[in-house]
Amino acid sequence: MKKIRIGSGAGYAGDRIEPAMELIQKGNLDYIIFECLAERTIALAQQEKMKNPDMGYNHLLKYRMDKVLSLCVENNVTLITNMGAANPLAAAKIVKNIAEEKGIHDLKIAAVIGDDVYPNIEKYSECSIIETGVPLKDVKSSIISANAYIGISGIVTALKEGADIVITGRVSDPSLVVAPLQHEFGWQDTDYELLGKGTAAGHLLECAAQVTGGYFADPGYKDVPDLWNVGYPIAEVQGNGDFFLTKLEDSGGMVTAATVKEQVVYEIHDPTRYLTPDVIADFSQIEVIEKVTNQVHITGVSGKEKSGLYKTSIGYVDGYIVEAEISYGGSGCLERSRQAEEVVRHRLSQANIEIQEMRIDHIGSNSLYGSSISEPLYDRERLSEVRLRVAARTADKGAADVIGQEVEALYTNGPAGGGGVRVNVQEVVSIASILIPSEEITIEVTYEEVGKIETQASHSL
Amino acid sequence: MKLKQVTHSRSGDKGNISNVSVIVYRMEDYEKVKKQVTAEKVKDYFHEIVKGDVVRYELPKIGALNFVMQNALGGGVTKSLTLDRHGKSLSSALMDMEIDMEADVDDSNY
Numbered sequence: 001m002k003k004i005r006i007g008s009g010a011g012y013a014g015d016r017i018e019p020a021m022e023l024i025q026k027g028n029l030d031y032i033i034f035e036c037l038a039e040r041t042i043a044l045a046q047q048e049k050m051k052n053p054d055m056g057y058n059h060l061l062k063y064r065m066d067k068v069l070s071l072c073v074e075n076n077v078t079l080i081t082n083m084g085a086a087n088p089l090a091a092a093k094i095v096k097n098i099a100e101e102k103g104i105h106d107l108k109i110a111a112v113i114g115d116d117v118y119p120n121i122e123k124y125s126e127c128s129i130i131e132t133g134v135p136l137k138d139v140k141s142s143i144i145s146a147n148a149y150i151g152i153s154g155i156v157t158a159l160k161e162g163a164d165i166v167i168t169g170r171v172s173d174p175s176l177v178v179a180p181l182q183h184e185f186g187w188q189d190t191d192y193e194l195l196g197k198g199t200a201a202g203h204l205l206e207c208a209a210q211v212t213g214g215y216f217a218d219p220g221y222k223d224v225p226d227l228w229n230v231g232y233p234i235a236e237v238q239g240n241g242d243f244f245l246t247k248l249e250d251s252g253g254m255v256t257a258a259t260v261k262e263q264v265v266y267e268i269h270d271p272t273r274y275l276t277p278d279v280i281a282d283f284s285q286i287e288v289i290e291k292v293t294n295q296v297h298i299t300g301v302s303g304k305e306k307s308g309l310y311k312t313s314i315g316y317v318d319g320y321i322v323e324a325e326i327s328y329g330g331s332g333c334l335e336r337s338r339q340a341e342e343v344v345r346h347r348l349s350q351a352n353i354e355i356q357e358m359r360i361d362h363i364g365s366n367s368l369y370g371s372s373i374s375e376p377l378y379d380r381e382r383l384s385e386v387r388l389r390v391a392a393r394t395a396d397k398g399a400a401d402v403i404g405q406e407v408e409a410l411y412t413n414g415p416a417g418g419g420g421v422r423v424n425v426q427e428v429v430s431i432a433s434i435l436i437p438s439e440e441i442t443i444e445v446t447y448e449e450v451g452k453i454e455t456q457a458s459h460s461l
Numbered sequence: 462m463k464l465k466q467v468t469h470s471r472s473g474d475k476g477n478i479s480n481v482s483v484i485v486y487r488m489e490d491y492e493k494v495k496k497q498v499t500a501e502k503v504k505d506y507f508h509e510i511v512k513g514d515v516v517r518y519e520l521p522k523i524g525a526l527n528f529v530m531q532n533a534l535g536g537g538v539t540k541s542l543t544l545d546r547h548g549k550s551l552s553s554a555l556m557d558m559e560i561d562m563e564a565d566v567d568d569s570n571y
Contacts, residue, residue, distance in 0.1 A: 039476075040539050131476050131537065215471065222469060258469060258484070261523045265482035267473030269529045271520050287522045300522060318540060359535075359542040367544045369554045370509030377557060391542040430539040433476070 004184045006177055006201070007234045009068070009079075010034040011208030013041055013058060017067050019209065019232040019251065024071040026248055027234050030184070032072070033176040034064065034081035035206045042170050043315025043429045045086035046118070046145035056087035057094065065098045072164070073104050080155060080176050084167040086145065088113055089446060091167045096448040105451035107165065110158030114443035115170040117312060117436065118146040127434040129314075136314065136434055144429065145315035148436060151277030151306075154443040155179035163447070170313070172276045174202025177235070185239040195279035196303020197241025200286065203274070204245060204263050204298070208232045211245060211263040213253030226252025244297045257290040260298070264288065277310055277438065279303040309435040318430040319356065322392050322400035324407035325363070327420040329385040336415035337362045337386040343414055344390055347406050353399040355392050363387035387420075393428065400425045465556035468494060472552040477537035478529060479511070479548040481555050485524040490562070495519070495526065497560040503528050506558055507551070528555075 007029045009020030013036045024032055036058045049056025058064075061083045072079050084091040092111040099107045117124075124146075125137035136143075147170035156179050158166045168176075178198040181187065187194045204211050209230045217224040224230070231251025237243040245255050264286055268274050274281040280303060287300040328336040341360045348355065361367035364386040366374045390407050394400045404423035411418060464470075464483065467490050472481040483498055485491045504515040513531025520527065534548050535541035545551075 218469075221465060257523075258486070261484050261525055262469065262471040262482060264523060265480070265484070265520065265525050265527050266471050267475060267480060268527065269475070269478070269480060269518070271518050271527060284518075284520055285522055286520060321540070321542065357542060361544060363544065368550045372509050373506070373554050373557070389544060391544075393540065393542060428540055431476070431537070 001238060002184070003236050003238055004031070004181060005029050005234055005236050006180060006205065007032040008035070008205040008208045008232045010036050010064070011206065011210060012036065012038060014060065015208055017064055019230070020064075021067055021071060022248055022251060023232050023234065024068055024075055024077050029075070029077045029234065031078045031080060031180045033205065034079070034083055035173050035176060035208075036060075037082040037085060037170060039313060040315065040429060040431050042085050042147050042313065043145040043431065046315060047429070049086045050144070054090050057085050057091035058083035061091055061094060062098065065095050069095070069098055069104065070102055073107065078159070078164055078166070078180070080166045080180065082168045082171055082176065084111060084169045086116070086169060088167045088169050092446070092448045095165055095167065096450055099450045107450040108163045109165040109448040110161070110163035110167065111446045111448070112154035112158060112166065112168040112171070112443065113446065114154065114441055115147045115150045115168070117148055117441065118143075121146050124434055124436060127436070129432040129434060131432060136432070139314070139316045139432060142316040142318065143314055144317060146312060148310040148312040148441055149277055150310060150441060150443055151175050152179035152182055154445050156183050158445045159183040161445070161447070172278070173206040174199045174276055175278055177202030177205055178278055181237055190305075192279050192303035192305055194241045194303075196281040197243070197301045198237070199274065199276055199279055199281040199303065200283060200298060200301040201235045201237055201243050204260065205233055205235055207263065207266065209253065210266065211259055212247045212255055213259055216259050216262060222258070224254055228252060241301070242297070242299055244291070244295050246295045249294070255294045255296050257288045257296055260288050260296045275307060275311075277306060279306050308438050310438050310441060312434050312436050314432045314434060315429050316432065318428040319393055319395045320397050320400040320425055321428050322394065322403045322423070322425045323389065324404045324423045325387050325389045325421065326407055326410050326418045327385060327387045328415065328418055330417065333386045334362060334365055334380055334383055336417070337388045339415045340388050340410050340418065343410065344406050348403060351402055351406070353394070353402050355394055355399060355403070358390070358392040361389045363389050397425065462560055462562055463556065464498065464558045464560050467562060468556070470552035470556050472548055474534055474538055474547045477532055477534050479533035479551055480530065481528045481552050483526045483528070483555065488524045491521070491524040493562055493564070494560070497562070497564065498526060498558070500528065503530070503555065506555070507533070510551070
């Protein structure tokens with residue numbers, strides 16, 4: 001029976017590379033995916049591309065490809081990644097250059113494009129923003145990016161046409177896994193139950209170590225062996241969509257029913273309707289069975305017809321956020337931190353600056369949960385240190401700077417013994433989402449080839 | 462008893478929405494936990510943090526509840542002023558919630 005083994009090589013933009021290298025060498029993989037694009041990452045990448053048209057791909061693309069490209073070729077592993085971010089075409093050229101430097105021959109690199117709808121953004125100004133209900137035109141002047149979460153079609157085309165490396169921009173994360181499964185097993189676009197099962201595999205792989213014991217360990221409650229060496233997951237999938245998750249025997253971490261269950265529910269809402277551009281997956285009847293150590297079988301997932309709409313993330317500049325901190329230690333530290341809060345609030349009220357929102361926390365006592373949850377959990381008499389944190393949002397940078405200066409001024413003008421001031425002012429890039437009909441998106445695949453005469457061919461879908 | 466004695470949890474974010482799971486270690490505890498950890502109780506527990514509705518979804522075959530909390534992340538990851546913009550640490554807070562595992566599952570007075 002044909003089985004396809006897909007490994008996960010990254011769960012976020014800055015993830016570790018060592019476990020990916022191990023997987024490619026020892027995992028007996030057919031494919032490895034690198035999921036590196038959070039909701040806002042692509043908007044930041046668009047900003048870089050605006051400054052330099054050759055940039056806008058994942059910062060670690062060169063670093064990662066330098067480490068894994070030869071390993072993929074030697075072990076015959078096809079690599080699929082969204083590291084193209086705002087610029088898959090430039091990313092494909094980078095990979096081509098690295099391949100040539102390494103003396104790799106006969107490599108076909110695909111760039112999937114079409115997710116970028118920024119050039120047509122005018123067309124969508126009346127669309128309402130999902131999060132707020134207001135029309136898109138309300139934020140129009142400050143929009144810097146618009147990318148649709150596209151599905152598997154571009155990746156499937158690239159694989160059919162023999163690509164060894166597939167680089168995309170914004171695609172739905174699970175599609176990185178569903179695409180090779182559809183290609184290998186000949187699933188149809190209307191095989192919703194199979195696409196649902198494949199989506200479950202993608203959902204469980206896309207955060208890499210989060211299903212192999214990473215983000216799970218809680219000493220005494222949930223012990224994880226050799227967390228320092230946590231390995232990345234492998235899904236072994238059959239043509240009927242059933243699969244198991246595993247990891248390399250000599251890596252750290254673990255794959256158990258519990259690690260898998262936590263990741264099943266991670267960042268889903270209604271489990272009967274997990275929406276992707278390919279399918280509406282139904283995880284509500286999912287079953288997770290640990291058959292042998294570090295081998296967990298997943299069944300019971302199904303799927304329904306997709307909505308036909310692409311969720312599209314609009315990035316827009318939205319003022320500034322300042323974060324400024326100072327620490328107090330020893331007995332009475334919380335009282336001094338609270339006095340510092342009063343001092344800062346008073347001075348800022350007289351500063352004649354416009355502050356959209358401000359929040360002051362005392363890290364060590366209430367910064368994560370507020371007082372009703374936190375206060376029963378700690379003994380204020382025994383706090384040995386507290387860090388005052390002032391965070392604010394402002395329309396202009398000058399106001400943000402003033403807030404930072406007032407926290408710094410606590411050195412000489414505040415309570416005793418304040419130390420370790422850090423101030424950070426950043427421009428805010430916010431995300432709004434709209435839905436656009438899938439037929440308004442044209443997905444294209446472009447190739448860079450090493451060791452062939454023709455260097456570019458284009459194929460419209 | 463703290464919820465942490467019988468369940469485990471992970472939280473995640475989408476925009477300004479946080480979701481927190483509650484997963485039993487032993488399937489025989491599922492009905493009791495379901496009875497104890499209602500959407501109303503979770504909303505009340507997080508009242509300083511969660512400003513919108515809380516809806517509870519069920520995944521019975523893996524003994525999991527999923528609490529989806531609207532307007533929970535201070536405006537969302539991109540503009541929130543909170544230290545933990547993703548609400549990653551909310552799962553640990555929920556695990557400190559007190560529950561009564563001795564209560565009768567069929568107690569209609571609860």
